[in-house]
Amino acid sequence: xxxxxxxxxxxxxxxxxxxxxxxxxxxxxxxxxxxxxxxxxxxxxxxxxxxxxxxxxxxxxxxxxxxxxxxxxxxxxxxxxxxxxxxxxxxxxxxxxxxxxxxxxxxxxxxxxxxxxxxxxxxxxxxxxxxxxxxxxxxxxxxxxxxxxxxxxxxxxxxxxxxxxxxxxxxxxxxxxxxxxxxxxxxxxxxxxxxxxxxxxxxxxxxxxxxxxxxxxxxxxxxxxxxxxxxxxxxxxxxxxxxxxxxxxxxxxxxxxxxxxxxxxxxxxxxxxxxxxxxxxxxxxxxxxxxxxxxxxxxxxxxxxxxxxxxxxxxxxxxxxxxxxxx
Ligand SMILES: NC(=O)c1ccc[n+]([C@@H]2O[C@H](COP(=O)([O-])OP(=O)(O)OC[C@H]3O[C@@H](n4cnc5c(N)ncnc54)[C@H](OP(=O)(O)O)[C@@H]3O)[C@@H](O)[C@H]2O)c1
Numbered sequence: 327x328x329x330x331x332x333x334x335x336x337x338x339x340x341x342x343x344x345x346x347x348x349x350x351x352x353x354x355x356x357x358x359x360x361x362x363x364x365x366x367x368x369x370x371x372x373x374x375x376x377x378x379x380x381x382x383x384x385x386x387x388x389x390x391x392x393x394x395x396x397x398x399x400x401x402x403x404x405x406x407x408x409x410x411x412x413x414x415x416x417x418x419x420x421x422x423x424x425x426x427x428x429x430x431x432x433x434x435x436x437x438x439x440x441x442x443x444x445x446x447x448x449x450x451x452x453x454x455x456x457x458x459x460x461x462x463x464x465x466x467x468x469x470x471x472x473x474x475x476x477x478x479x480x481x482x483x484x485x486x487x488x489x490x491x492x493x494x495x496x497x498x499x500x501x502x503x504x505x506x507x508x509x510x511x512x513x514x515x516x517x518x519x520x521x522x523x524x525x526x527x528x529x530x531x532x533x534x535x536x537x538x539x540x541x542x543x544x545x546x547x548x549x550x551x552x553x554x555x556x557x558x559x560x561x562x563x564x565x566x567x568x569x570x571x572x573x574x575x576x577x578x579x580x581x582x583x584x585x586x587x588x589x590x591x592x593x594x595x596x597x598x599x600x601x602x603x604x605x606x607x608x609x610x611x612x613x614x615x616x617x618x619x620x621x622x623x624x625x626x627x628x629x630x631x632x633x634x635x636x637x638x639x640x641x642x643x644x645x646x647x648x649x650x651x652x653x
Contacts (some may be wrong), residue, residue: 328649329386329421330629336634343443349418349425351399356426358393358411362444362653363419363633364625365632365645366390366477368567372417373633378590381417387633388419388647392434392443393427402428410434412443414451414593420433420629422649430593435608440653442611445644446616448589452563453482454603456587457489459596461561465490467536470526470553470611472546474511475502475642479562480619482539483511488610491537495544496522497588502642505619517546525551534558534580544568551576551584560584619643623653 327578329346351357369387371377392412395405405411405428413426434443457463469486473479474495486493487510495506498518507514515525526535526549529531534555540547544567551560551572560582562570572584592600610616621643624632628647635641644653 327422328626330388330626330647331384331386332373333384335383336373338370339374339630340522341373341387341630341633343629346384348423351397351402352552353400353423353434354402354428354430355399356395356402356405356411356413356428357397357412358391358424358426358431359396359538360393360419360422360424360649361440361474362648363388363391363424364445364448364477365636365647366448367441367564367636369420370637379416379525386418386421386424388415388417388421388424390444390447390644391419391424392440392446393424396423398428404428405431410443411446414447414589420626420647420649422626429597432604438611441623441646442618444646445620446607446611449477449481449618449644450485450607450616451600451603452587453478453485453539454607455589455592455600456545456561457482457537458603458606459487459592459599460549460587461537461539461611463489463491463537466492468492468494468530468533470494470496470535470538470550471506471511472496472517472538472540472550473566474506476541477636477644479539480505480509480643481616484509484616485607486510486539488615494526494535498638498639500629505642509619513605513625515564522546523552530555537561539552539563540566543570546618551582552577554580554582556580562586582595620646622646623648625649
Protein backbone atom coordinates (compact mmCIF):
# COMPACT_ATOMS: atom_id res chain seq x y z
CA UNK A 327 0.00 0.00 0.00
CA UNK A 328 1.01 3.65 -0.33
CA UNK A 329 1.73 5.54 2.86
CA UNK A 330 3.14 8.90 3.95
CA UNK A 331 6.21 7.73 5.81
CA UNK A 332 8.30 9.27 8.57
CA UNK A 333 11.76 7.64 8.42
CA UNK A 334 13.56 10.01 10.81
CA UNK A 335 12.46 12.39 13.60
CA UNK A 336 12.27 15.99 12.46
CA UNK A 337 10.18 18.51 10.56
CA UNK A 338 7.15 17.37 8.56
CA UNK A 339 8.82 18.28 5.25
CA UNK A 340 10.96 15.15 5.67
CA UNK A 341 7.93 12.90 5.14
CA UNK A 342 7.57 11.09 1.81
CA UNK A 343 5.04 8.86 0.09
CA UNK A 344 6.34 5.32 -0.44
CA UNK A 345 5.21 1.71 -0.70
CA UNK A 346 4.82 0.05 2.67
CA UNK A 347 3.62 -3.34 3.92
CA UNK A 348 -0.11 -3.35 4.61
CA UNK A 349 -0.78 -3.89 8.33
CA UNK A 350 -2.57 -7.03 9.58
CA UNK A 351 -5.17 -6.92 12.33
CA UNK A 352 -4.14 -8.70 15.52
CA UNK A 353 -6.57 -9.72 18.29
CA UNK A 354 -8.97 -6.86 19.07
CA UNK A 355 -7.87 -4.85 16.03
CA UNK A 356 -9.62 -3.63 12.90
CA UNK A 357 -8.04 -3.07 9.47
CA UNK A 358 -9.55 -0.06 7.70
CA UNK A 359 -9.35 0.98 4.05
CA UNK A 360 -8.82 4.71 4.52
CA UNK A 361 -11.14 7.14 2.71
CA UNK A 362 -9.93 10.25 4.50
CA UNK A 363 -7.80 11.19 7.50
CA UNK A 364 -7.94 14.57 9.24
CA UNK A 365 -4.63 16.20 10.06
CA UNK A 366 -3.94 17.11 13.69
CA UNK A 367 -1.29 19.42 15.12
CA UNK A 368 -0.18 16.45 17.22
CA UNK A 369 0.87 14.63 14.01
CA UNK A 370 3.64 17.17 13.59
CA UNK A 371 4.68 16.77 17.23
CA UNK A 372 4.81 13.00 16.77
CA UNK A 373 6.93 13.34 13.61
CA UNK A 374 9.24 15.59 15.62
CA UNK A 375 9.70 12.77 18.15
CA UNK A 376 8.39 14.70 21.15
CA UNK A 377 4.83 13.35 21.40
CA UNK A 378 3.73 11.01 24.21
CA UNK A 379 3.76 8.16 21.68
CA UNK A 380 7.03 7.51 19.84
CA UNK A 381 6.32 4.82 17.21
CA UNK A 382 9.08 2.64 15.79
CA UNK A 383 10.47 4.10 12.54
CA UNK A 384 9.32 4.15 9.81
CA UNK A 385 5.69 4.98 10.55
CA UNK A 386 2.83 7.01 9.09
CA UNK A 387 1.32 9.84 11.10
CA UNK A 388 -2.47 10.16 11.37
CA UNK A 389 -4.34 9.91 14.68
CA UNK A 390 -7.80 9.19 13.28
CA UNK A 391 -9.46 8.05 10.09
CA UNK A 392 -12.70 7.27 8.30
CA UNK A 393 -13.02 4.32 5.96
CA UNK A 394 -14.37 0.85 5.33
CA UNK A 395 -13.52 -2.19 7.47
CA UNK A 396 -11.43 -4.60 5.38
CA UNK A 397 -10.76 -7.23 8.06
CA UNK A 398 -11.10 -7.81 11.79
CA UNK A 399 -8.84 -9.57 14.27
CA UNK A 400 -9.73 -12.29 16.73
CA UNK A 401 -12.45 -11.38 19.22
CA UNK A 402 -13.78 -8.30 17.41
CA UNK A 403 -17.58 -8.05 17.48
CA UNK A 404 -18.05 -4.27 17.52
CA UNK A 405 -17.71 -3.87 13.74
CA UNK A 406 -17.62 -6.19 10.71
CA UNK A 407 -15.95 -6.17 7.27
CA UNK A 408 -17.76 -3.77 4.96
CA UNK A 409 -18.86 -1.41 7.76
CA UNK A 410 -18.22 2.30 7.30
CA UNK A 411 -16.33 3.40 10.40
CA UNK A 412 -14.53 6.30 11.98
CA UNK A 413 -11.72 5.55 14.37
CA UNK A 414 -9.13 6.95 16.72
CA UNK A 415 -5.68 5.57 15.91
CA UNK A 416 -2.39 5.34 17.74
CA UNK A 417 -0.88 6.58 14.42
CA UNK A 418 -0.93 5.42 10.79
CA UNK A 419 -3.96 7.22 9.28
CA UNK A 420 -2.04 8.78 6.40
CA UNK A 421 -1.90 5.60 4.39
CA UNK A 422 -4.20 3.56 2.19
CA UNK A 423 -4.87 1.16 5.08
CA UNK A 424 -4.76 1.71 8.83
CA UNK A 425 -5.09 -0.34 12.01
CA UNK A 426 -7.40 0.67 14.86
CA UNK A 427 -8.25 -0.91 18.20
CA UNK A 428 -11.83 -2.13 17.88
CA UNK A 429 -12.73 -0.23 21.08
CA UNK A 430 -11.70 3.01 19.34
CA UNK A 431 -13.84 2.34 16.27
CA UNK A 432 -17.39 3.62 15.71
CA UNK A 433 -19.85 2.82 12.92
CA UNK A 434 -20.57 5.96 10.91
CA UNK A 435 -24.25 6.86 11.30
CA UNK A 436 -26.47 6.78 8.24
CA UNK A 437 -26.57 10.25 6.76
CA UNK A 438 -23.00 11.15 7.77
CA UNK A 439 -20.72 11.42 4.72
CA UNK A 440 -17.01 10.62 4.55
CA UNK A 441 -16.04 14.26 4.89
CA UNK A 442 -17.87 14.79 8.17
CA UNK A 443 -16.85 11.36 9.52
CA UNK A 444 -13.17 12.02 8.81
CA UNK A 445 -13.36 15.41 10.51
CA UNK A 446 -15.22 14.11 13.54
CA UNK A 447 -13.42 11.87 16.07
CA UNK A 448 -10.38 13.70 17.50
CA UNK A 449 -11.73 17.24 17.34
CA UNK A 450 -15.25 16.65 18.64
CA UNK A 451 -14.39 13.91 21.15
CA UNK A 452 -11.49 15.91 22.62
CA UNK A 453 -13.49 19.10 22.98
CA UNK A 454 -16.49 17.37 24.47
CA UNK A 455 -14.57 15.47 27.16
CA UNK A 456 -12.67 18.67 27.99
CA UNK A 457 -15.81 20.78 28.40
CA UNK A 458 -18.11 18.12 29.87
CA UNK A 459 -15.86 16.25 32.32
CA UNK A 460 -12.96 18.60 33.06
CA UNK A 461 -14.61 22.01 32.61
CA UNK A 462 -18.04 20.88 33.85
CA UNK A 463 -19.56 23.54 31.60
CA UNK A 464 -23.20 24.24 32.36
CA UNK A 465 -26.02 25.92 30.46
CA UNK A 466 -26.03 29.66 31.05
CA UNK A 467 -22.30 29.83 31.80
CA UNK A 468 -19.75 31.81 29.79
CA UNK A 469 -17.07 29.93 27.84
CA UNK A 470 -13.90 31.48 26.42
CA UNK A 471 -12.36 29.46 23.57
CA UNK A 472 -8.80 30.29 22.44
CA UNK A 473 -7.62 29.24 18.98
CA UNK A 474 -11.34 29.21 18.23
CA UNK A 475 -11.12 28.35 14.53
CA UNK A 476 -8.59 25.53 14.91
CA UNK A 477 -9.38 21.82 14.84
CA UNK A 478 -10.38 21.48 18.49
CA UNK A 479 -11.17 25.18 18.94
CA UNK A 480 -14.03 25.33 16.44
CA UNK A 481 -15.61 22.16 17.79
CA UNK A 482 -15.39 23.62 21.31
CA UNK A 483 -17.35 26.65 20.05
CA UNK A 484 -20.10 24.42 18.64
CA UNK A 485 -20.20 22.13 21.67
CA UNK A 486 -20.27 25.11 24.03
CA UNK A 487 -23.35 26.40 22.20
CA UNK A 488 -24.94 22.96 22.19
CA UNK A 489 -24.40 22.82 25.98
CA UNK A 490 -26.21 26.14 26.33
CA UNK A 491 -23.25 28.38 27.12
CA UNK A 492 -22.51 31.90 25.94
CA UNK A 493 -19.40 31.44 23.81
CA UNK A 494 -16.61 34.00 23.39
CA UNK A 495 -14.36 32.97 20.49
CA UNK A 496 -10.81 34.31 20.40
CA UNK A 497 -8.48 33.90 17.40
CA UNK A 498 -5.81 35.73 15.44
CA UNK A 499 -7.46 36.75 12.14
CA UNK A 500 -10.75 38.14 10.87
CA UNK A 501 -11.19 35.08 8.64
CA UNK A 502 -10.80 32.69 11.58
CA UNK A 503 -13.20 34.74 13.71
CA UNK A 504 -15.75 34.72 10.89
CA UNK A 505 -15.60 30.91 10.90
CA UNK A 506 -16.16 30.90 14.67
CA UNK A 507 -19.12 33.28 14.28
CA UNK A 508 -20.55 31.06 11.54
CA UNK A 509 -20.33 28.10 13.93
CA UNK A 510 -22.22 29.84 16.71
CA UNK A 511 -19.86 32.11 18.67
CA UNK A 512 -21.68 34.95 20.46
CA UNK A 513 -18.69 37.28 20.91
CA UNK A 514 -15.42 37.58 19.00
CA UNK A 515 -11.98 38.74 20.15
CA UNK A 516 -9.00 39.13 17.84
CA UNK A 517 -6.05 38.55 20.17
CA UNK A 518 -3.57 39.57 17.47
CA UNK A 519 -4.93 43.11 17.33
CA UNK A 520 -6.84 43.51 20.64
CA UNK A 521 -5.81 43.10 24.27
CA UNK A 522 -7.46 39.87 25.42
CA UNK A 523 -7.74 40.90 29.07
CA UNK A 524 -9.28 44.29 28.31
CA UNK A 525 -11.74 42.88 25.80
CA UNK A 526 -12.75 40.08 28.19
CA UNK A 527 -13.53 42.68 30.85
CA UNK A 528 -15.65 44.60 28.33
CA UNK A 529 -17.50 41.47 27.21
CA UNK A 530 -18.05 39.79 30.61
CA UNK A 531 -17.97 42.73 33.01
CA UNK A 532 -16.72 41.98 36.53
CA UNK A 533 -18.10 38.44 36.39
CA UNK A 534 -15.47 37.00 34.03
CA UNK A 535 -15.74 33.70 32.20
CA UNK A 536 -16.73 30.43 33.88
CA UNK A 537 -14.62 28.15 31.68
CA UNK A 538 -11.62 28.73 29.41
CA UNK A 539 -10.86 26.10 26.74
CA UNK A 540 -7.20 26.53 25.82
CA UNK A 541 -5.41 24.61 23.06
CA UNK A 542 -2.83 27.41 22.64
CA UNK A 543 -1.21 28.40 25.98
CA UNK A 544 1.93 30.55 25.59
CA UNK A 545 1.49 34.30 25.82
CA UNK A 546 -2.31 34.08 25.95
CA UNK A 547 -2.34 32.15 29.22
CA UNK A 548 -1.86 35.07 31.59
CA UNK A 549 -4.72 37.16 30.18
CA UNK A 550 -6.99 34.15 29.86
CA UNK A 551 -6.45 33.15 33.51
CA UNK A 552 -7.14 36.72 34.62
CA UNK A 553 -10.38 36.62 32.63
CA UNK A 554 -11.77 33.74 34.68
CA UNK A 555 -14.28 34.77 37.32
CA UNK A 556 -14.96 33.27 40.75
CA UNK A 557 -15.03 29.48 40.55
CA UNK A 558 -13.74 29.58 36.97
CA UNK A 559 -12.22 26.47 35.37
CA UNK A 560 -9.17 26.72 33.13
CA UNK A 561 -8.95 23.67 30.85
CA UNK A 562 -5.56 22.99 29.25
CA UNK A 563 -6.00 21.11 26.00
CA UNK A 564 -2.79 21.89 24.16
CA UNK A 565 0.11 24.33 24.01
CA UNK A 566 0.97 25.12 20.42
CA UNK A 567 2.07 28.57 21.64
CA UNK A 568 4.18 27.28 24.57
CA UNK A 569 3.67 25.53 27.92
CA UNK A 570 2.25 27.92 30.54
CA UNK A 571 3.19 27.78 34.23
CA UNK A 572 0.18 28.02 36.54
CA UNK A 573 0.57 30.45 39.48
CA UNK A 574 -1.26 28.79 42.39
CA UNK A 575 -1.96 32.10 44.15
CA UNK A 576 -4.13 33.25 41.26
CA UNK A 577 -6.16 30.06 41.50
CA UNK A 578 -6.67 30.46 45.25
CA UNK A 579 -7.88 34.06 45.28
CA UNK A 580 -10.89 33.33 43.10
CA UNK A 581 -11.46 29.67 43.87
CA UNK A 582 -10.39 28.89 40.32
CA UNK A 583 -9.26 25.49 39.09
CA UNK A 584 -6.74 24.58 36.38
CA UNK A 585 -7.33 21.20 34.78
CA UNK A 586 -5.76 19.15 32.05
CA UNK A 587 -7.78 17.16 29.54
CA UNK A 588 -6.38 14.67 27.05
CA UNK A 589 -8.62 12.47 24.93
CA UNK A 590 -6.14 9.58 24.92
CA UNK A 591 -6.45 9.12 28.69
CA UNK A 592 -10.25 9.03 28.56
CA UNK A 593 -9.85 6.15 26.09
CA UNK A 594 -7.81 4.21 28.62
CA UNK A 595 -9.05 5.38 32.03
CA UNK A 596 -12.65 6.52 31.52
CA UNK A 597 -14.17 4.76 28.49
CA UNK A 598 -17.65 5.13 30.02
CA UNK A 599 -17.28 8.92 30.06
CA UNK A 600 -15.98 8.87 26.49
CA UNK A 601 -18.96 6.73 25.44
CA UNK A 602 -21.34 9.27 27.02
CA UNK A 603 -19.59 12.08 25.14
CA UNK A 604 -19.73 10.23 21.81
CA UNK A 605 -23.43 9.46 22.23
CA UNK A 606 -24.18 13.14 22.98
CA UNK A 607 -22.10 14.29 20.01
CA UNK A 608 -23.74 11.92 17.55
CA UNK A 609 -27.15 12.99 18.89
CA UNK A 610 -26.31 16.66 18.29
CA UNK A 611 -24.90 15.82 14.86
CA UNK A 612 -28.15 14.06 13.97
CA UNK A 613 -30.06 17.19 15.01
CA UNK A 614 -27.87 19.33 12.74
CA UNK A 615 -26.31 21.18 15.68
CA UNK A 616 -22.73 20.18 14.81
CA UNK A 617 -21.36 21.07 11.38
CA UNK A 618 -17.78 19.90 10.83
CA UNK A 619 -15.85 22.46 8.80
CA UNK A 620 -13.50 20.95 6.22
CA UNK A 621 -11.46 23.61 4.41
CA UNK A 622 -8.95 21.45 2.49
CA UNK A 623 -8.91 17.95 0.98
CA UNK A 624 -5.47 16.97 -0.30
CA UNK A 625 -4.21 13.70 -1.81
CA UNK A 626 -1.62 11.60 0.04
CA UNK A 627 1.12 13.05 -2.21
CA UNK A 628 0.36 16.47 -0.70
CA UNK A 629 0.31 15.21 2.90
CA UNK A 630 3.31 17.36 3.87
CA UNK A 631 1.46 20.44 2.63
CA UNK A 632 -1.59 19.39 4.64
CA UNK A 633 0.50 19.22 7.82
CA UNK A 634 2.23 22.51 7.04
CA UNK A 635 -1.12 24.30 6.88
CA UNK A 636 -1.33 23.58 10.62
CA UNK A 637 2.31 24.06 11.60
CA UNK A 638 2.40 27.39 9.71
CA UNK A 639 -0.84 28.53 11.40
CA UNK A 640 -2.60 28.88 8.03
CA UNK A 641 -5.46 26.41 8.58
CA UNK A 642 -8.87 26.80 10.07
CA UNK A 643 -11.40 24.02 10.52
CA UNK A 644 -10.15 20.59 9.41
CA UNK A 645 -7.66 19.63 6.71
CA UNK A 646 -8.16 16.16 5.21
CA UNK A 647 -5.72 13.82 3.49
CA UNK A 648 -7.48 11.58 0.95
CA UNK A 649 -5.36 8.60 -0.20
CA UNK A 650 -7.68 7.31 -2.94
CA UNK A 651 -10.35 8.81 -5.19
CA UNK A 652 -11.47 12.33 -4.23
CA UNK A 653 -14.42 12.35 -1.80
N1 LIG B 1 -5.94 17.28 24.90
C1 LIG B 1 -6.53 16.71 23.87
O1 LIG B 1 -7.32 15.78 24.02
C2 LIG B 1 -6.20 17.23 22.50
C3 LIG B 1 -6.87 16.76 21.37
C4 LIG B 1 -6.58 17.32 20.13
C5 LIG B 1 -5.62 18.32 20.03
N2 LIG B 1 -4.95 18.71 21.16
C6 LIG B 1 -3.93 19.76 21.11
O2 LIG B 1 -4.56 20.99 20.84
C7 LIG B 1 -3.66 21.81 20.12
C8 LIG B 1 -4.34 22.27 18.85
O3 LIG B 1 -4.50 21.15 17.99
P1 LIG B 1 -5.34 21.27 16.65
O4 LIG B 1 -5.18 19.97 15.95
O5 LIG B 1 -6.68 21.80 16.92
O6 LIG B 1 -4.47 22.38 15.87
P2 LIG B 1 -4.89 23.49 14.83
O7 LIG B 1 -6.07 23.06 14.04
O8 LIG B 1 -3.64 23.85 14.11
O9 LIG B 1 -5.34 24.70 15.76
C9 LIG B 1 -4.44 25.34 16.60
C10 LIG B 1 -4.81 26.81 16.71
O10 LIG B 1 -3.86 27.39 17.59
C11 LIG B 1 -3.61 28.72 17.21
N3 LIG B 1 -2.17 28.98 17.31
C12 LIG B 1 -1.60 29.86 18.15
N4 LIG B 1 -0.28 29.84 18.03
C13 LIG B 1 0.02 28.94 17.07
C14 LIG B 1 1.22 28.48 16.49
N5 LIG B 1 2.42 28.96 16.89
N6 LIG B 1 1.16 27.53 15.54
C15 LIG B 1 -0.01 27.02 15.16
N7 LIG B 1 -1.21 27.41 15.67
C16 LIG B 1 -1.19 28.38 16.62
C17 LIG B 1 -4.12 28.90 15.79
O11 LIG B 1 -5.17 29.84 15.85
P3 LIG B 1 -4.89 31.42 15.83
O12 LIG B 1 -4.05 31.69 14.62
O13 LIG B 1 -6.26 31.94 15.74
O14 LIG B 1 -4.19 31.75 17.10
C18 LIG B 1 -4.71 27.55 15.40
O15 LIG B 1 -5.98 27.68 14.81
C19 LIG B 1 -2.40 20.97 19.91
O16 LIG B 1 -1.49 21.25 20.94
C20 LIG B 1 -2.90 19.56 20.04
O17 LIG B 1 -1.89 18.66 20.42
C21 LIG B 1 -5.23 18.19 22.37
